[in-house]
Amino acid sequence: MNELNRYGWNEMLNQLKQESIHRALSHGRVTIVHRTCYEVISGDGLFQCELTGSMMYGKSASELPCVGDWVIFQSFDDDKGIIVDMLPRQRTMYRKKNGTVSDKQAIAAYVDKAFIVQSLDDNFNVRRAERFIAQILEEDIEPVFVLNKADLDFNRQRIDEAIKHLTRQIPVFITSIRQPQTILRLRESITEGETVVFVGSSGVGKSSLVNALCEKPMLVTSNISQSTGKGRHTSTRREMILMDGSGVLIDTPGVREFGLTIDNPDSLAEMLEISDYAEACRFSDCKHIDEPGCAVLEAVDSGLLDHKVYESFLKLRREAWHFSVSEHEKRKKDKSFSRLVDEMKKQKGSF
Ligand SMILES: Nc1nc2c(ncn2[C@@H]2O[C@H](COP(=O)(O)OP(=O)(O)OP(=O)(O)O)[C@@H](O)[C@H]2O)c(=O)[nH]1
Ligand SMILES: [Mg+2]
Ligand SMILES: [Zn+2]
Structure with a gap:
């Protein structure tokens, strides 16, 4: 088996690579991220890579390659490279x-x-x-x-x-x-x-x-x-x-805190078995807090649903909602900021 297949390389990834304008260059998977240096394993061994300027400045910190990402790079000196592109992220x-x-x-x-x-x-x-x-x-x-x-x-x-x-x-x-x-x-x-x-x-x-x-x-x-x-x-x-x-x-290094970055708590409701009961709630948009005919609250009252699990669900759902609202506002702010920059550029051009 090809060494890179053992790292997870497959036909689907190969297809994604073909969509890049840099498809003729080498590809590999990021194994470690140092401050600005990325260790990348490829079919030709391990490469110490850096990012091109446009990769570095064109992305927000969370969009830069992380461990596990598949990248495309231009190699030089046998074991060095410049990362020019990355495959669209999945399951991150x-x-x-x-x-x-x-x-x-x-x-x-x-x-x-x-x-x-x-x-x-x-x-x-x-x-x-x-x-x-x-x-x-x-x-x-x-x-x-x-x-x-x-x-x-x-x-x-x-x-x-x-x-x-x-x-x-x-x-x-x-x-x-x-x-x-x-x-x-x-x-x-x-x-x-x-x-x-x-x-x-x-x-x-x-x-x-x-x-x-x-x-x-x-x-x-x-x-x-x-x-x-x-x-x-x-x-x-x-x-x-x-x-x-x-x-x-x-x-990964130990983390004490793990803040949620999700905005949709549906799978959480399913996992905590809230959705099993929710199907029987009187209102289809029931939030299971104090609504009449709420089957989730009934399940908590009767002991079918552990109240600690129910409280955990409420807490995590609140946090997910909070994150989603802040994300939305941030995006709005980013948008109005880039609109301002565009305006300024236009004005500058007209001078
Ligand atoms: N008794 C016992 N000790 C264990 C077991 N697994 C790990 N340890 C010990 O727990 C301590 C911490 O182990 P690490 O593997 O360094 O823990 P870690 O989760 O990687 O910690 P961080 O790298 O700080 O996030 C070490 O002294 C291990 O020997 C186990 O199954 N039983
Ligand atoms: Mg450790
Ligand atoms: Zn309900």
């Missing part, structure tokens, strides 16, 4: 930048599955998992919940109870890097050419899992075995690794 994982209202950051592109990793200690938090899932579903990426450090003492019954609504919707794996059969099961869930991104708090064992899946130390891991989510972050960059035999793994 975004997050809202810390402290901003609507600025988003691209974490990884062309992702098939996202492993949401938590450890079976204080880090375990099903509400946080739902937040990740909401974001991931919106991008057509398949969410997978990985509960790591199963060798630690934990209350299996309490965990099963807390995640039972998720278990019905998405795959859940209980793993430990000290229990090889759990790693084997996780590996079997990844198929050739598939791209998996690992997300979750610092210290939960994302890099350790990548190493265990590859059966060799590819990434640096912490030597403190507790996941505090507060301490020093061990991984400092997003990095793509080819797993022997199959699969492309993208490790």
Whole structure:
């Protein structure tokens, strides 16, 4: 098999490349992004690339290539290149930048599955998992919940109870890097050419899992075995690794906060099983807050729907709406600004 196919290159991507005016040049996939340097794996090996000026200034920060993106580049000196174009993004994982209202950051592109990793200690938090899932579903990426450090003492019954609504919707794996059969099961869930991104708090064992899946130390891991989510972050960059035999793994640094950048909470309602009940609401545009004949509220009252899951839904939906309004306003502002620039250019021209 061609090396690049193992990284996910396929006929569909080749078709997309043919639409670029730069289709005669080389293509490859971004494996690591340094400040201004992009490591790109291609059929001819690894290239250290930079962006052309028009790529750099013609795009907003979240549109610049990120790990996983497929790019077209002009090579020189055997292992250097200039990125001149990128294929249209698909299945990209975004997050809202810390402290901003609507600025988003691209974490990884062309992702098939996202492993949401938590450890079976204080880090375990099903509400946080739902937040990740909401974001991931919106991008057509398949969410997978990985509960790591199963060798630690934990209350299996309490965990099963807390995640039972998720278990019905998405795959859940209980793993430990000290229990090889759990790693084997996780590996079997990844198929050739598939791209998996690992997300979750610092210290939960994302890099350790990548190493265990590859059966060799590819990434640096912490030597403190507790996941505090507060301490020093061990991984400092997003990095793509080819797993022997199959699969492309993208490790990411731990994130404490994961702001939503979605504007449509429909898939969230489905995942949290709200939509199952909503079908029976009296009003088709029911918001399930205080409307008469709301079947969702009835399900909460009767205990059919866990009130914590319902509250989590309301909270995430509010956040999604908030993001969508801010995005809309930002776009409006950007538009009126570019109109102003156009006006000024015209006026200048008339002098
Ligand atoms: N007991 C136990 N410890 C584990 C397991 N997996 C990872 N660890 C330990 O947890 C600590 C943190 O692991 P890392 O892999 O560095 O965590 P990370 O999620 O990559 O953290 P950041 O890079 O900071 O985001 C290390 O000391 C690992 O040895 C596990 O299954 N069981
Ligand atoms: Mg790490
Ligand atoms: Zn309702």
